[in-house]
Amino acid sequence: MRAHNDAEAGESLVRSRQRVIExxxxxxxxxxVRDMVDLxxxxxxxxxxxxxxxxxxxxxxxxxxLERRLDAMRGRYRxxxxxxRHASLLGLMCLYGIELLPDNVAECRANLLDxxxxxxxxxxxxEWARAARTVLAANIVQGDALKMQTVDGRPIEFAEWAYLGRGKFQRRDFAYKDLTQRSLAGGTLFDQFDEDELFAPVRSHPVMTVGDLAAMGEERSVTAPVTASDRTSPACTSATAAESGR
Ligand SMILES: C[S@@+](CC[C@H](N)C(=O)[O-])C[C@H]1O[C@@H](n2cnc3c(N)ncnc32)[C@H](O)[C@@H]1O
Structure with a gap:
């Protein structure tokens, strides 16, 4: 049995004493992580x-x-x-993070994008990488998870993404605070209501395609730092253009 602070070769578990303390x-x-995800x-x-x-x-x-679900999607949709591609993007869309420190937020988005x-x-x-950046900008939030607020004091909101089929995605935004109440409503008088009656989205977006998502990233100039794989050559560009037009 390994001690809980055992790092693997090349892995660093702390960056500085100050960051650990603060x-x-x-x-x-x-x-x-692998053992816990196995559960x-x-x-x-x-x-x-x-x-x-x-x-x-x-x-x-x-x-x-993400690594495991991309492997699973590759097998399932061979x-x-x-x-x-759409199932893989949905797999990314269903992953969320909150982090206080801006460098960690950027690194988290870059790692997932890689x-x-x-x-x-x-x-x-x-186009699919640009769409993924838009998703990551929405899903990996810089904020305080305990206060449920962004760093500038606004309530944290999360995008709920759904795949409608035929290349179309639906996005609705919910307040994080409301989402935390959803699980508490079970087994109470509120059981008789539909979730949609109790928890209304703060915003609903028009149905969108991968092309729309990619274009949104450009509009908001959401950029992830350059990472090692940014320097690899494109492998599927022509196939993507054909598929996204369907
Ligand atoms: C113990 S580390 C865990 C990081 C990662 N989940 C992991 O298991 O490798 C805790 C992280 O939470 C961040 N953090 C500390 N207080 C926070 C808060 N109130 N809201 C959001 N993130 C916070 C820290 O910056 C740090 O990156």
Whole structure:
């Protein structure tokens, strides 16, 4: 049995003494992340099961879940590149993080983007990579998970994404505070109401395609830092253009 602070080769679990003292920043070792994700393997390998890492750091748990679900989607949709890509994007859309420190937020988004790009063989400017950046900008929030507020004091909101089929996605935004109440409503008088009656979205967006999502990233100039895989060559660009037009 390994001690809980055992790091694997090349893995660093703390960045500085000061960050440990001020923010409790100690990363979970990879082996422990894998063991914990093993406990929820069914959800980890389904595209539409939602995971929130509320003090996500660089996204150790989210990265592990994304790697597993991309593997699962590759196997499941071997005969349909169109469905494979949409299911993989939905898999990313169902991962959420909250993190206080801006450098960790950027690193978490970049790590997830790297895994997504590697899993789908995407170049940095591929439409699907740009769509993924838009999703990550919405889903990985810089804020205080305990106060449920962004760093500028607004209530944290999360995007609820759903795949409608035929290349169309639906986005509705919910207040994080309301989402935390959903599980508490079970077994009470509120059971008789539909969830939609009790918890209204703060915003509903028009139905959108991957192309729409990619264009939104450009409008808001959401950029992730350059990472190692940003320097690899595009592998699937032409296929993507064909599929997204369907
Ligand atoms: C113990 S580390 C865990 C990081 C990651 N979840 C992991 O297991 O490797 C805790 C992280 O939470 C962040 N953090 C501390 N207080 C927070 C708060 N109130 N809201 C959101 N994040 C916070 C820290 O910056 C740090 O990255």
């Amino acid at each position: 923010h409790g920043e100690v990363f979970t070792p990879r082996w422990l 929820v393997v069914d959800e980890a390998t389904r595209a539409d099961a939602r995971f929130l890492e509320p003090a996500c750091g660089s996204g150790n748990f989210l990265v592990e879940v 005969c349909s590149p169109f469905e494979h 895994v997504f790009r590697a899993g789908l063989g995407l170049g940095p400017d591929d």
